[in-house]
Amino acid sequence: MHEISLVQGLLSQLHDLARQNNMTKVVSITMDIGPLSGVVADSFRFGFEILAQEDALVREATLNINTTAVTYRCTGCNATQHSSGDKPDGCPACGELFLLAEGGDELILNTVEME
């Protein structure tokens, strides 16, 4: 459950942003979570909801999570395909089984709406 430590990091960043911008409440947060980030979006959301209850700044904030896609490049013919879910079984172009993953490992705080 390392998502909890990552949520703690997010909350401390939100406090910094609120202070810098003279804001007292976070309204919404938009994040990108890649399927290869090692972070489970549902666990992250769960951790956020639990910790936000204890924190007046973010208690009413909405957390929006976008799942990003991974690009899989074929080691045989270099063809690429995209997936935001399971890894494809092989290359649709040549049937090669070995595919290299590119991207999809991000955990990004995009925008924070405050008032």
Next chain:
Amino acid sequence: MCDACGCHSPSDHAHGPSTHSHTKTVDVHESLFAANEAIAKSNREHFEEMGAVAINLISSPGSGKTTLLEHTIEALKGEFSIGVIEGDIETERDADRIRAKGVPVVQLTTGGACHLDASMTHRGFHQLQKEPGGDKLDILFIENVGNLVCPTSFDLGEHHRIVLVSVPEGPDKPSKYPKAFTSSHTFLITKTDLLPYFDFKVEDARRDALQLNPKLRVLDFSATSGENFDQWLAFLRELVAGARE
């Protein structure tokens, strides 16, 4: 100050959502790993100043990380200066085992956390430097908390990440815990002396792991029986030589 709402804007500004709003959206576009990565980068610089190659060992509890280190230290301590940072939730037991081999070691206890992060590693490294012989290392092993999931998301500043799976755990670990294999450089299949007693096909584990990460280097050996252990030692010599270039 604005008379209408008390904000810091001048009082004559127009009110309305298009011209003035009390909400503000800030574009951050920053990774939540950024703070950890910044510390990891500084750790890497510390390791390099010392001339050490840093290796992060990740596996389930009981795969044989500490046993591997005991045998490795035994075999190589005349050749290289080795130091160890041990990560566990509780106890000094692993550090005691390593200390008994006569090399500098620091035990980090996370007190519940399921992984090491760069900041804990930073603290551990400075403690290690104060141990006798800890200020000049060729190889720094960082034994992560036994867990195939959480440690994979945290760069500690290591040069090389190694994932271990022991024969009794079964060959399905690469497929079940992909991030441990996609984020590692090398995959060690350990306790191969137990192959006769388990339904574990080395080739299946190797194939599944390579399918996840075609660049992965795969070694299989037993530290206790010594079978293929030379290949592991040769691999470490190669890493140290690479770091010295």
